[in-house]
Structures are given as C-alpha cells and as structure tokens.
Amino acid sequence: MTMIGLEVHMYPKTESKMFCTCKAELSDEPNRNICPICTGQPGSKPMGLNRKAFDIALAMSKALNCKIVVGKKVFIQRKHYFYPDLPNNYQRTSEPLAIEGMFQGVRIRELHIEEDPGQYELKRGEVDYNRCGFPLIEIVTEPDMKVPDDAYKFLNSLKEVIDYLGIGREGFKVDTNVSTGGERVEVKNVNSIENVKRALEHEIERQKKEGAKRETRHFDALFGITVSLREKETVADYRYMPDPDVPPIIVTKQMVDGIRLPEDLFELRKRLVKSYKITEETATVLTSDQDLVKLYERLAKIEPKFVADWLKKDLKGELNYRNKSLAEAKIDEKEIEKLLNAINDKKITRLKGKDVLRSYLDGKGIGKGIKPEKVSKQNLDKAIDSIISKNKEVVEKYKSGKITVLNFLIGEVNRKIDKAVDVETIKKELMKKIG
C-alpha cells in the first residue's frame, strides 16, 4: 500500500529576516539585503527571534488544529552541515512549537520554524544571500496520503488557508516521503504543488519498476523524473545542539490566546454558498483574502449576486492588476458601498463604475464620479449617428457578416457619451440603426 508523507516549508509574510533586521525581500541584485548577521561574519550574533514569524507559526498551528507546546522551553537548535549557501555551516531550526494536528483528513506530526539558506549557483560557484535568513515554517505530516492527488489536494487546501489568513508569501518548498510497500524514499526540494504531484507520480511508477531502497532523491522538474542523491547509510549526523546565543522560547497561554483566527475557511465557504446563493467557485475567490470576504458580507445586502460578481471581477481584477491586497489598498467600505449602490440603482453603468473605482484607487474621491449623468434618448441617437457616419467601413463589415466588429462600435459610442448608458441599451439602439 502506498503511503505519502509531506514536509512542507512555507514562507511566513514578514518584513524582516528571522534573526536580523534585513528586509526579507528578494532582489535582482545579488547580496543586496544582507548584513554581518545573515552572512555569519566572524563575531556576529543573531538578534532575538522575529516575533512576527513566531506569531504566524502559532496561527498556522491553530489553523492545522495542532496542540501548541505551552509552558515548555522550545530551543532554537543548530543543525550542522557544510554547504556554500549556509553562511555558518549550520542552520537554525526550532524544536516543535506544535504537535498532533489534523488538517483535511491528514494528521500533522509537528510544526516548527527555521531559517532559509541562501541560493548557491553551482555552475558559477556564486552565492546570493538575499534569501538567507528568511523565516520558514515547516509543517510535517504523518504518511496519511495514498495517491499523488491526495497530496495535491492537501497542499492546495493549505495554500488556500494561508492566502485566506494573509500570512504567507508565494510558494512552497516540499520534501516528500513515499513508500509503496518497501523502504521509504525521500524526494527532496520540490518547489510547487504541481511538481509535487508530478514527482510523486513518477516516483511511485519508478518504485513499482525498480523497487525501493532507503535513499534520498531529487526531483528534476525539467525532465519530470527523480534522481538518487544519497543512500541513507551515508547520511550525516547533524549534531543538533541548542544555539547558545538565542534564549529558548517559552510559549505562554497569553501568546496563544493573543492569536485569533477568523471563521474556518471551509465552513465559511459552505455558509456563503448557502446564505447568499452564490457559486462554490465565487465563494472560493471571495475567501482568497479574509478582508475581501468581510467586505462582501457587509455589502451583500445591496444585492448578493451582483456584489459577489463585482468584488470578484471588478475589484479583485483591479487589485490584482495593481498587485495589492485589499488591506494594502486602504479601501473605505462606505465609499465602495456608495459606488455599488449607484451601479445597482442604475445611476451609473458598471463600466463607468470601473472608471470611478480606478480613479478612487488612484486617490480620488468617489462622490463626484457617481453623479448620475443622464443621457437623453436624443443625445444617444446623435452619438450613434455620428459614430456610424465616421466608421462607414466598419459598418459595412458588420453588414457583410463580421458580427464581432459591433463591439468596436459600441465602445466608440460609449466613449462619446462617457459610459453613461449601459452596454445592452447601446447595442440595441445601434443594431436598430444599422439594421
């Protein structure tokens, strides 16, 4: 029987690195965000543990329904091995902060925090320490998954929860353990959810053909295969010992109580679908950011389906374009409410509303934009006539069967009347005139 276990490394969203004040930011310029501490200069000492990273680890522990080790001294350990991307030739990694959890039907063995090494370019022999010292949270599961798709689903749900809570950066690094009945094989350093599935599929097939011995393998994403790295017998002793320069963490009840999680993501989705009659897919988009779903629940009274669709497409689209989260955009709920009411009451068109939203996100008030600009039937006719006479060739194309050019004409009319009439009406009137 196949058993799959995962060691998932997530990047908590922090401003600075784990043990120094360097920005936790990657850069195109190698070794830009570094200091004597994260490059391990002789004589340098780690600063106290990054509190934000620690709090996020507690939040994850709660989200994964783990038992947090309250009252116990948790030591920051040194894990010794020689590698160029590791400035001290040891990595700092904490003892488990939480144990015995359960998430999406998979048991969680433990969760701890550690620091990320730098990036070593083997061919050029160069090291970039920008990433060195980034905080990492490692989540270790029991081998409860049976097929690659189980791992895929588990990781997807994990990603959704992290996004919903807004506590992680893009990307995972995953080590997988696979046994198909024989020895357990570790496949290390798989860097996306998609690749975890590919690596597992390949590894299971391979074990069926070649059998399995106790070893560590590497996943080659380019060829979609796993390659042997080392056999377990030669594995180094990491000589774990508490770091004498960092005091142990004692997790208190107050610390744990201080971390409050919002409603459970999966419960919340079910509730949204049921109470607002929106689709599962829409609910998933709305819950990709807890601020977004909060906003939705406060504004849904305007018209649940319309508001959901607007948040999902217009607002989220615009935020994605600007690469901002809702919180970062500093949106005033009252202003958005005004705008949505105006659209819903047909005071302005949804298209015009998008312009208003853009200028609002650029820092302008919403009030002016939603002054209803009524266009009389007469003026609409005038605008349509003018566009038809200016675009005779296009009109001919339409008449000869090229229906798609109609969108162009609608757009032109729309611009002329400043998007004051909804698209459907323009289309109707336009077609009447062209025939």
Next chain:
Amino acid sequence: MMQSEKVLKMEAKELKEHIARQYDSIEKHRKFNAFITVNKGADRPTIAIKDNITVKGMRATGSSKIIDNYIAPYSATAVERLKNLSIIGKTALDAFGTGSTGSNSDYGPVRNPHDEKRVAGGSSAGNGVALALDMCDFALGTDTYGSLRSPSSFCGVVGLRPSYGLVSRYGLMDLSMSLDTIGPMAHDVYGAAYILSMIVGHDSRDCLTEKSKKIEYHKELDIDAKRLTMIVLEENDSDLVDRKVAKTVASAVERLEQAGVKKVTAKLPDLDKSIPMYYLSMAAEFASAMQKFDGLRYGPREEGYELEEIVSKTRGRYLNAEIKRRIMLGTFVTMKEQQSKWYAAAIKARARLKQEINKVMERGDVLITPTMPVLPWKIEEIMDDPLKNYAMDLFSGLAPIIGGPALSVPCGNIGELPIGLQIGAKRFDELKCLQLGNLFEGLK
C-alpha cells in the same frame, strides 16, 4: 593619582610624547609578539583591541591563519561605544581564545614581559604584554574562562571579566558562546572601571544582554573597608596551588583584613571537577562555531575538485593542533550517540556547580582567590602538555559558571614574576570587585 587618570588629564603636547613612547616600545619589543596589527597616528589616549574583536575596516585574525586576511566589515558594539580614545592596534591571543598561555597564537608565542622565556598568560596575552611594557593605556580583552584575568595576573596588570550579559558580545569571535565576555584591561583599577563604564549596556544585536541600570563605575570606586565582607576559599591553600602563590595571596588577605575588611572562609570541594566540565561544554560550542571557517568565505583556500576536499584541506592546513583537538572533542561529544553521555552531563554538572558557588557567594560581598594557581611557566614546558595546561584554569571558572564578574589585580611578586589576586562577586556586582580592588591598590 593613578596612571590611567593622569593619562586622561594630559595636555596635548605631553600626550603626544607619551604616545610616541608607546610606539617606540611596540617597535622595540617586537619579539614579544604582542601586536598583530599596529594602527599608526594615534592622537588620544590609546587602547589596544584583542584581535578576536572586530573593528570596521581593520584586519581581524583571531590569531588564526584560517582567517589571516580577513578585514572586518563592521565594528563590535563594545568598540563602537569607546569614546575619545585611539585604537593603537590589534593584539595577539591564543588562536580564537584556545589557551591560557598566549603560546597558541599563529603569529608566534606571546612572551612574558618580565621573563621572555615564560608565557604571558592568555588568551588575551598581547594585551597583558602591551600594558606591562607601556605600549598602550587601556585594552579591550575577552574572557571565557580566565582569558583576560590569566594574562593580567602573569603580566602584572589589571583585568575585569564583567558579568555575562552586561557587555555586548556582538563582534566577539566565538569560543564558548555561553561563557564568552568582553572586558577591560588597564594599568590600574581606575582604568578598568573607566573603560567598563563606556561599554556596558543592552544591545539588540546580542539578545543575551540585560537591560540594566547604567553605572559610572570609575566615579564610585571609594568605599569604607568596614562595609565589605570577603569570602576566602580554603582551596586557596590546597596542593593544587603553588606554595609561593598561596603565601602571597594569604598576605594580601591579611593586609585587607588589617584595613578593616571582614573575612569569612568557605569551601568548594568540587572545584577541580569544573575543569572537565568546562572543556566538554566549551569544545561542543567551539566545534559548532568553527564550522563557518571552511576556506570558501574568508581566509586562504586550498584547491580541490569537490567541496569536501576544499574544506578538509583548508581546515587541515590552517587550523592549529589545539584548535583541531578541541573541534574533534567537541564533535565527538555532540554526536548523536554520545550527546547524553558527555555534553548533557557537562551541562548538568555546570548547573550543580553554579548552585554550589552561588551558595558560597551568599556569605559575603566578594570572593578572594589567586587568579592563577601557578607562576607563569616556561614556554616550551607547557606547549605539548594540554592536560597540565588545562589545570591552570582551576580558579578561572568561578565567575563564568555563575555568570558573575571577577577582577584580577597584582598583589606581589616572586622574583620578577607578578602574582594576581582574583576578586569575584555576584552577578552584576562588578562595582564591589572594583571597589575592593581599588582599596587594595591604595594599601600598597
């Protein structure tokens, strides 16, 4: 007025001549191997910095060839906090602090200023020599398990190991991180107190420093002798201590008593067990700290086809025998199957000793012992006998084990060779050490 106070009050012209004489002495006494780097152009009272402490832009070798060409890109916090002083140079030590003699420097054995055939004490050996031969006014040393008190004793100068957590260790190259400290050395107690006042205080870059009240130690040295009680150890006069040393210390105690200091005696029967405890836990921490010196990042590099080959060839060539001995011991005692037997046992023994010493400390204000149980040995005598060498640390551990302070002041001579009196106190009670030391200086 003590020598340090005089220097701080010198007129410009007088100071200039004084510093010129220091440079002359450095030049004249090169065979003592005190300095690794000399800084030209000093124009204020001078301070020597032990070469395992970083000064931005200056070479910092830790006295080990493995980082022979390392230029520190940052300054230690204690160095940043120095005011109105000129750094006259970087001084030699037993490489990375691995020794109590000064003979284990990769830049030549440091020689005793009073008898060049003998050791200077260590590891802050260069500082001891530089002060004794008037090459500087003050010095910044480090003390893990006697490292600045041993040379203070053997060279006849003053050195203070501060409480653990009082002075930031940021910029101090690791030996045994749970014990390492940075502290002042000087010609007199006033000088040590003067430097200490500058360098103390919390530092976010050493998260084990305490947020303590700032004291101007040098302004509070006067005290009524009758207000102090000294604890005198019976072990001061045991067969582990040289007869002449024991006698000199006993006479110092007598003088203090006559001056009005109250005396009580106490016993520490497990004192000799502290030595193996120290060597086990130190080696474990040291082996971990030394991991970073692999030839890839700093210092010279041996060529090789594979990473492992480069690392082992570089370490094989540029780490000296004593460093290798400690790395091997440290690696052994932290191996998975050995940890509980050795490293964990050492940590336990340390906790027990700490209790015992603290209990003794409750009986008075200061604890009096010899700084070193023996007179400085001949250099060739101890080079190849590590065990004999380690035995010199008998009284050195009292302060580190409880995280407390200890001061060494000269208390007499046997022939040309000086002897140090060690004054310990409870954690963060350095003022009492300094007050008693200052009182003792006044008795001479």
